[in-house]
Amino acid sequence: MTPGRPDGEGVATPGSAGLSRPGLRGREAELERLRALVEAVRDGEGGAVASLRGEPGIGKTVLLEETVSIARARGFAVSHGRAEELHELAPLASLASGLLHGDPPLLSSTDFADLAGHHDQRVWLVERLAQLIEERAAATPVLVAIDDVQWADPLSRFALGVLPARLLSSPVLWLLAGRNAPEPYGQGPRTTTLPLRPLSGTALAALARDVLGEDVPERVARLLDGAAGNPFLASEMLTGIAASGGDGPQPPERLVLGVRDRLAGLRPDTLHFLRIGSVLGRAFTLADAAALCGRPASGLGAELDEAISTGLLHDEGERLLFRHDLLRQAVYADLTPSVRRALHREAASRLVAAGRSSVDAVPHLLKSAEPGDLEAVGLLGAAATDMIAVMPERAADLATRALELVPRHAPMMFDVGERAVVALTRAGRYTRARDTGDALLARRPPLEVFARLQCVLGDTLWHLDEVHELTRRSTAALAAVTDPVVRARLTARLAMARSRGRDLGAARETGERALAEAERAGDREARVLALWALGEIALNAGDCAAAVEHHTALSVFDTAFLPEEAVARIHTDDFDTVRRLLGTAGDAPLRPAMLIWAQGTLNMGLGRLDDADADFVTAERLEADLHVPGNLVNIRVNRGLLAMLRGDRDAAREHLDVVRAAVAARPNTGNHAAHQYFEAVVADAGGDHAAAAELVRSAQRDHPLLRWRLLRPHVVQAVGIALRGGDRNLAEDLAAQAGEHAARNPSVPTARGAAAHAAGLVDADPGLLERSVRVLLTGPRPLPLAAASADLGRALLTAGDPAAAPALARAHDIYTRAGADAEADRVRADPERAAGRSGRRTGGLRPRHGQGWDALTASERKVARLIAAGHTNRSAAEALVVSPHTVNTHLASIFRKLSVRSRVHLARIVLAEGDAGKPPAAE
Structure with a gap:
C-alpha cells in the first residue's frame, strides 16, 4: 500500500490495467x-x-x-x-x-x-x-x-x-x-x-498479482485466507510480504492485524502519540494531540514523521488523519479500557480548557464520564440545551445521560431532572418524560421544586391527552407555589386543560387570570400559554371574534403562532386578511407545517379542493419529516371529506383507516371528535343513516368542544345526517345551536347562512333556504352557497316552482368549478328524478383519470408548465404565490401521474400537450 494515501483501501497496482485506482479488484x-x-x-x-x-x-x-x-x-x-x-x-x-x-x-x-x-x-x-x-x-x-x-x-x-x-x-x-x-x-x-461483500478467491489472487507480480507463492494464497475477503486486510498482508521480500511466513493472526507489526517497532513516544490520536478520532489536530500529550506541538516532529513514514498517519495540513479507520481501531484496541476511559475524560477537560465548545467535549464524556462527575453533568446539560431546538432527540439522550450521572441524593438532581423532562417532551418521548418526572416527585422535593416539576410535566400531560390529570396536578401545585412565574405558567396550563371541558366560562376566567399573572411576572412562556388557552377556549365556545382577538395578540407577541391567527380569522370569513397574513409568512422558517395547514384550510373554504388537498398532503409530509404528526387526524379527516365531495369513496375509506390508527395510538379528545364525525359522514354515504346519526349524537354528547366547532362549517351536513337517520330531536338541537352560533357571530355570513340553512332543512321551509342563499352570496365560501342553492332548488322543484332551475344551475356550476364531482352529479340528477326519469346516480361513478395528462389537476398543470419552462421550485412557488413545499407536492404527484422521473421528461410531455392545442383557459 502506498504510504500516505488517505483512503487506504487499495494497493499499488502495476498490473491492473483498466482500473484507474488501486483497490478496485473484484469491484x-x-x-x-x-x-x-x-x-x-x-x-x-x-x-x-x-x-x-x-x-x-x-x-x-x-x-x-x-x-x-x-x-x-x-x-x-x-x-x-x-x-x-x-x-x-x-x-x-x-x-x-x-x-x-x-x-x-x-x-x-x-x-x-x-x-x-x-x-x-x-x-x-x-x-x-x-x-x-x-x-x-x-x-x-x-x-x-x-x-x-x-x-x-x-x-x-x-x-x-x-x-x-x-x-x-x-x-x-x-x-x-x-x-x-x-x-x-x-x-x-x-x-x-x-x-459490498468479501472478495472472492479469484479477486484476492488478482490483488496479490498486482502487488507481488505474476508469481504468487501458494503459501501467500493460503495466508490470504486470513483476510476473510477484506481487501484492506489483504492489502496490509501483501504490503508486509512485499516489504520483507517475501522471506519467511508470518503468523496469520499478525498479518490480519498487520498494523501491530508496525506498532511494535515504533519508539515509545510515537506509540503514545498515536494512542492519543486514536482517542481523539480518525481526524485530529496536532494541537489537540500535543495538549493531551502534555507537550508543545513543536516537540512532536519526530513522532509525527515516524507515524507518517510507517503509513499510519496522513498529514492533510490542517489536521492529521489515520490512513484508514481500521488502523485507528487497531491502535485504539491496544489501550486497556481503563486507559481509554481516562484519556477520553482528559481529552474532554483539555478541549474545554482550550476554549472549545461542549459539542467537542461531549463525545468524549459519553465514553468516559462516571456517576458523580459533576463537570460532565454540567457539560452534557449545556450541550442538551444548545441542541434542543436543532435535534431534540439527541438533546433528550444527553439530558437523560446527565441525570444518570448525578449522585442519588445531590441537590442538583431536581434541576438536572427538570431539564431531562423538558428535553424528553420536546423529543416526543412523552411517556418517558412523565415517568422521569414522577420518579423525581417520588423523592418528595421541596414544595417550590414540586410545583416547578408539575409545571414542566404539564406540557407532557397535555400531549398525552391526560387532561383530567393535568387539571388535578396543576391545581395541587398551585396550592404549593409562591414563585410568580411558576404560578402564572401553572394557571395557564390549567386554563388549557379546562378548554377541553364543559364549563368554558370557568375556563375563560382561568385563562384571564393566567394572562394577568403572566403580565405581572413578565414571563414570556406564561403569556404565550395564557393567550393560546384563551384563543382555544373562545373557539370551543363558538366566540369567533374573541378567538381572533386572543390569537392575534399571540401572533403579534410570537410570530410562530401566525397560523393560529390565520385559522381563527378563517372562522370569521375574513379571507382577505388571511391571504395577507399567509403572504407575509412567505419564507418564514417557523412552523411551516402549520402555515401550510392554514393555507389548506383557507383553500378548502374557498372551494379550491385540489389546492387544499395538495396543501394537506404537504403539511402531513412536513410533520412526518419531523416525526411529530400532531395534526395527522385533522389532515386526514379533511382529505377524507374532500374525497367524499369528489365521490372517491375508496380514498375516503383509506383516509378513515389512517385516522382510526392514529386515534388508537394517540387518544386525543379533539381527535376523537373529528374521527367520530368523519365516521358518521362515511356511514351516511354508505346508506347506514341510523348509525351515522348515532355517531353525530355521541360526538355531541361525549365531546363538548365539538358542539361549536361542528358548526364551522359542517352543521348543515350534520343536520342532514340526523334527518336521514330519523333523529329529528338531534336535527333540531343542531339547528338551535347553529342559531345561537349565528347570534354570537352576527358579522360572519357563513354563521348566519348556515343557521338559516339548518333551520330550513328541519322545518322544510323554502323561505329559510332562500334567506340562507341570500346571506351566503355575501360571504366568501362557495361550497356552503352551493349546498344551500341545491337544497333550495330541490325544495322548489318539489313544489313545482320554476325558480328551481336557476338555483340548481348555480349549485351545479359551483360544485363543478370546485371539483366536487359527486355533489355536481347529485344536483344534475335531481330534475331527472323529479320528472320520473332514472337520473344517473353519483357516488364516484365518474372517477378521475389515474394516469396521463388528463389526470392532472389545474394547479398541477400550471406547475408542470412552469417547471418545463425552466423554473425552479422556488421561482414556480413565487409565480403561483404558494409555498415551495406545496410545489414539491404537486411535482411529486405530476411525476407519478405522468410516469416521468425528471424535468427533462416532463418538459417533453408539456411540449407535446402544447402542440396538441390544450390552452390553460380550457382548464
Whole structure:
C-alpha cells in the first residue's frame, strides 16, 4: 500500500490495467452500476441515491472516490465530504465537510452562513438547502458524496432523509458510503443499495498479482485466507510480504492485524502519540494531540514523521488523519479500557480548557464520564440545551445521560431532572418524560421544586391527552407555589386543560387570570400559554371574534403562532386578511407545517379542493419529516371529506383507516371528535343513516368542544345526517345551536347562512333556504352557497316552482368549478328524478383519470408548465404565490401521474400537450 494515501483501501497496482485506482479488484460490477447511475443522472433521468454498505476495509471509500472521479470527468459539480465519529454533535458538519469545498464549492460560505444561522429550524434549513442545490443543478448535474455516513451528525442525517426525495426531479446523485447497519435516510424509489461483500478467491489472487507480480507463492494464497475477503486486510498482508521480500511466513493472526507489526517497532513516544490520536478520532489536530500529550506541538516532529513514514498517519495540513479507520481501531484496541476511559475524560477537560465548545467535549464524556462527575453533568446539560431546538432527540439522550450521572441524593438532581423532562417532551418521548418526572416527585422535593416539576410535566400531560390529570396536578401545585412565574405558567396550563371541558366560562376566567399573572411576572412562556388557552377556549365556545382577538395578540407577541391567527380569522370569513397574513409568512422558517395547514384550510373554504388537498398532503409530509404528526387526524379527516365531495369513496375509506390508527395510538379528545364525525359522514354515504346519526349524537354528547366547532362549517351536513337517520330531536338541537352560533357571530355570513340553512332543512321551509342563499352570496365560501342553492332548488322543484332551475344551475356550476364531482352529479340528477326519469346516480361513478395528462389537476398543470419552462421550485412557488413545499407536492404527484422521473421528461410531455392545442383557459 502506498504510504500516505488517505483512503487506504487499495494497493499499488502495476498490473491492473483498466482500473484507474488501486483497490478496485473484484469491484468491477459495482463500479459499472455506479458509472451507469452517473450517466443516467447526467443524461436527464432525474435524481438518484446510491448507498454503499459494508464492513470497515471492504472497499467503500475507494469505490466512492472512483465514482467522484467519474462524475467530475462527466461535468458534475461535486461535493465530497466525510462524517467523523467524534464530531456527530456539530450541526450540519457532515454535509458541510463537502459542500464548502471543491472548485468551485457547491455552496458559498455566505450561503452556508445563512443556513447555519437557521440551524434550529430544520424544515426551513432543508428547504433552503434544496433550493440552493436545485439552482446549481439547473446548470450542471450534481454529485453529493459522503463517506462514513454512519457517523453523520443529527442535522445532516435529517437533511439526508429529506433532500433526496425533495430533489428527485433534479439531476442530483447522492452517494452515501457507510457501515452495514440500515440507514434511516437516502431511501426511496430511486435508491440503489450496493452491499459490498468479501472478495472472492479469484479477486484476492488478482490483488496479490498486482502487488507481488505474476508469481504468487501458494503459501501467500493460503495466508490470504486470513483476510476473510477484506481487501484492506489483504492489502496490509501483501504490503508486509512485499516489504520483507517475501522471506519467511508470518503468523496469520499478525498479518490480519498487520498494523501491530508496525506498532511494535515504533519508539515509545510515537506509540503514545498515536494512542492519543486514536482517542481523539480518525481526524485530529496536532494541537489537540500535543495538549493531551502534555507537550508543545513543536516537540512532536519526530513522532509525527515516524507515524507518517510507517503509513499510519496522513498529514492533510490542517489536521492529521489515520490512513484508514481500521488502523485507528487497531491502535485504539491496544489501550486497556481503563486507559481509554481516562484519556477520553482528559481529552474532554483539555478541549474545554482550550476554549472549545461542549459539542467537542461531549463525545468524549459519553465514553468516559462516571456517576458523580459533576463537570460532565454540567457539560452534557449545556450541550442538551444548545441542541434542543436543532435535534431534540439527541438533546433528550444527553439530558437523560446527565441525570444518570448525578449522585442519588445531590441537590442538583431536581434541576438536572427538570431539564431531562423538558428535553424528553420536546423529543416526543412523552411517556418517558412523565415517568422521569414522577420518579423525581417520588423523592418528595421541596414544595417550590414540586410545583416547578408539575409545571414542566404539564406540557407532557397535555400531549398525552391526560387532561383530567393535568387539571388535578396543576391545581395541587398551585396550592404549593409562591414563585410568580411558576404560578402564572401553572394557571395557564390549567386554563388549557379546562378548554377541553364543559364549563368554558370557568375556563375563560382561568385563562384571564393566567394572562394577568403572566403580565405581572413578565414571563414570556406564561403569556404565550395564557393567550393560546384563551384563543382555544373562545373557539370551543363558538366566540369567533374573541378567538381572533386572543390569537392575534399571540401572533403579534410570537410570530410562530401566525397560523393560529390565520385559522381563527378563517372562522370569521375574513379571507382577505388571511391571504395577507399567509403572504407575509412567505419564507418564514417557523412552523411551516402549520402555515401550510392554514393555507389548506383557507383553500378548502374557498372551494379550491385540489389546492387544499395538495396543501394537506404537504403539511402531513412536513410533520412526518419531523416525526411529530400532531395534526395527522385533522389532515386526514379533511382529505377524507374532500374525497367524499369528489365521490372517491375508496380514498375516503383509506383516509378513515389512517385516522382510526392514529386515534388508537394517540387518544386525543379533539381527535376523537373529528374521527367520530368523519365516521358518521362515511356511514351516511354508505346508506347506514341510523348509525351515522348515532355517531353525530355521541360526538355531541361525549365531546363538548365539538358542539361549536361542528358548526364551522359542517352543521348543515350534520343536520342532514340526523334527518336521514330519523333523529329529528338531534336535527333540531343542531339547528338551535347553529342559531345561537349565528347570534354570537352576527358579522360572519357563513354563521348566519348556515343557521338559516339548518333551520330550513328541519322545518322544510323554502323561505329559510332562500334567506340562507341570500346571506351566503355575501360571504366568501362557495361550497356552503352551493349546498344551500341545491337544497333550495330541490325544495322548489318539489313544489313545482320554476325558480328551481336557476338555483340548481348555480349549485351545479359551483360544485363543478370546485371539483366536487359527486355533489355536481347529485344536483344534475335531481330534475331527472323529479320528472320520473332514472337520473344517473353519483357516488364516484365518474372517477378521475389515474394516469396521463388528463389526470392532472389545474394547479398541477400550471406547475408542470412552469417547471418545463425552466423554473425552479422556488421561482414556480413565487409565480403561483404558494409555498415551495406545496410545489414539491404537486411535482411529486405530476411525476407519478405522468410516469416521468425528471424535468427533462416532463418538459417533453408539456411540449407535446402544447402542440396538441390544450390552452390553460380550457382548464
